[in-house]
Amino acid sequence: MGFYFILGFILPILIPFIHKLGRSFSYSLISLYSLVFSGLCAKTLFLDGKYSIILLDYAWLPQWGLNLSLSANGYSLFFGFVISFVGSFIFLYSQSYFHKNRNEARFLIIMLFFMMSMLGIVFSNNLLLTFFFWELTGITSFLLIGYSHQLKISRENAKTALFVTGFGDAFFLIALVFIYINTKTFQIDSILTMGLENSKHLNLILGCLCMAAFTKSAQFPFHFWLPRAMVAPTPVSAFLHSATMVKAGVFLIILFFPLFKNEPLFLNILIGVGSVTAFLGAFISVYQKDLKRLLAFTTISSLGIIFVLIGQGTELGLIAALTYILTHAFYKSSLFLVVGSIDHSMKSRNLTELYLLRKILPLTSTVTFMAIFSMIGLPPTIGYLAKHLLYESTYNYSLVGLISISIANMLMVIAALKFLIPFFAKNKKTVPVFKDKSLLLWITPFVLAASGIIFGLMANSLTNLVVSRGYLGVTKELAKYKLTLWHKPDILFAIGVCVLILALIFYRYTVNLSPMSQHFIERAYKVYQLFLNSVLKFAKITIDKIQDGDYWKYILIIFISTIACLLPFVLRFKVNIPFNKEDIDFLDLACLILINSSCLLAIKVQSRLASVIAAGGIGLGVTLIFALYGAPDLALTQMMVEILTLVLLLIAIRRLPIFNAHMTTFKKYISLGVAATLASFLALISMQALSIKTDPKVSQFFAENSYLLAKGKNIVNVILVDFRGLDTLGEITVLCLAGLGVLSLLKIKKEKNGL
């Protein structure tokens, strides 16, 4: 399974080639890959009662404690199954959703990378590795949300998601560092067995983990990025906001549940933030007209509910949370896909514009009803199971909690009912229908919705097993609670019925609500925007002040600050000038004269061309010195660089304005003074350098081993390509990037000129 996992990272690289073989082939292949992955997860989950299996253990960067260490326990398999199962059908769906376009390969690559990084978070047994994958999900989700990058709103919203989740990532990093300080390891299983009870930093660590989870899982007040992320193509939303991205935060908190369990303060924070989010998300969703945004807000609400369940810190709470995660993944992904299908056929997602979908899209409607049943919590779906557990757990925890959860639930049921409006509404305006007959557009959400029902019907066996193995993985204790679908009618059942009835009553008042609560939910976004704008404004002001385009000033500042830095060292020098009349020979003098006269010429001449050539003279003088003092490699390189610089400058000169070297006398004297000071400093430093004895061992090592170990007689070259090859690799990479940077900078200018 470990190698199968690695395969998932190789596959994206091959996609461009696979995609050329056939469009549906590449989609099906990836879908099959994820389906097999989920099968492997399920198999391991069912067969193996052990709570931890090592999948892969490779010391990647052992000095830093980073190991490529993957392990599977019940909990990670549970999540891995959900992710890859849902992912598999979403890949299949995308094949019909996207019309043929040339960006499909890009979509597949990023989407697969995203899924693999998500699975990486889940299976990683090394906290650094988790963080690595965590960041990777952030970046890939940014690319996915901004998939339609030609639209400004798409780019903006992708950026919002990246910044908000990135803000949380910083907290994750802090938590990670402090965990390491306290436990001296990054291995998650050791951290959990060691525990952090006696650590001074426990509050800091847990707080930071909470922040990381809240931003990633779109909890209040960081919820605003999620509805904005709806600009993404529907399959992306279906994947990111049902089973993956937003669940990463939940995953993290449950992973560290054993640490949270005995900390009432943080459990209360989880409950507090969770309930506020659950209520707000559900409340706002009722106001939405856009089906996709409606689903987005209910997602926020569901995530809040999951946090509340975790925050209860009990066995039942955790089991209920796991069941809820499973439920939500199934119904939310299939509902998102349904919205995509509706959008595909009707070219609209507005629930006031759509009508009688029940008749127009009968198959899609069936799927919708199945999923909505799960969302509302009607038997025999898994939604009923989850809702029942939710009430039971909260009932045992606190009565106030139960009331607030019930209200949130009621609002969510109203939202679900509103989702059904387009299926029954009578014809108001005619919307053109582009009926899409593609089978995949309904069969994939159908499978997901049907899974919800299957998991509901098999509550005693299948779901119970999956959830209790998940529980075992988290706490390393066997779950005592047994799931069952059919309960005796008790108070909880009554509560459930009451919520449904209340929802039906209040529903009629919400039908005509328009999204007027916009300004209210925008508050958090406004703060975010204000912050971002002020940062940009500050940057602009400083840049305008510092970089005003006066090169004379730039150079002056650079030189003066260099002088200031060097001054304390230069003052301490004890220079004895190693001057010997016999040492000077004719060639040295020639170099001296060549360089100095070129310098004078470069200053004096009144044309750019002449000064460039004079500067070339300086370079040649330096080349000569290198050649004379036994550095032929350096001399050669210097000469080539001189020639290239000359040619480049000659090309550039044609663009430059007329030469105007006029300088006020005052400026001239200042320049002279600064230049003279710096030059004398540098001269002093070079002389000082001569008197310092370096350790001969280093050069001796290279001289001795260059031929023996690296089979080369040119030591310089051997150092470059062999002994310090990694440095060279780094350097040429930088060179490459610099070249691309020049290209893009010039391109920007070109586009500006073109406009």
Next chain:
Amino acid sequence: MDSKIFNAAVKLIFPVQVVFSFIVLLRGHNGPGGGFIGGLILAVSILLRALTSNKKKSQFFLRPKILMAIGLLCSLLAGLIGLAFNRPFLTGIWSEINFFGFIPSTVFLFDLGVYLLVTGMVLQVVQALEEEVEL
């Protein structure tokens, strides 16, 4: 460029320069030379050729960006071959063949990568600048 002498000279010298740059690359391991210098020489020679040709934009036989990519991949591959032999990344692996004193090795592959990348990089910058000048 209008100078006939210059044009004719460049036409003559160009092939020699290309060969010379390659020789510099090859001899780099034992004498002065190497990928960086060789690359610069090649770049200068192509540049001179481009300056003399009458085409508006200097056309190169390969797009510089591709050249850079190939170069970087060569160097990376040279490092990975070491890994494949179960040695640390970038370990030099030498073949048994001796071709008139030249022994193919990953070290040479690495240097070849540098050679191509440097050429590509210089040409890239020049091309970009030239295009800008055209505007």
